[in-house]
Amino acid sequence: MPRIYNYFVYILECADKSYYVGVTNDLEIRLAQHNNGENVLAYTFTRRPVILKYYLRFDQIEDAIDFEKQVKDGIERKKKHYLKKIGMKL
Template structure:
């Protein structure tokens, strides 16, 4: 019997317009934790409220971790192209450093 796991890589837009990339196995609960300010040391604590801009589900934690690391290295413009699912722009921006 195959056990299906749910892991989510997500991007939040904070009140200061910055983006936060994270990973969780319960997206709804994690979003509530960010907005409730459960961790005073969290990046999002002083930047609430946060809004979910993007998420992708994975079956394997390793794949989710790899994608989270990849997104953390992306520029703001590239993340915004992802929100729009503008694959041509993502490819174009991939060819330029710091875009």
């Protein structure tokens, strides 16, 4: 019988209203790590507290990573579109 794993793609809203997208195999522990500031180099370290806004569970890590990339690419496209709209050169 194949073993089922849990992988999560999650989106956090930071205190500065920016967003962070990540992948984990333990959502509860990862959220605590972000809010406890365990990594001083992490994007969220100076933007705490963070709030979990969305998550999606996957059985396979490859599927979770692919979805994370899609989300991040979508966010980048929206940023670029907005910057062009306000006349900023990229």
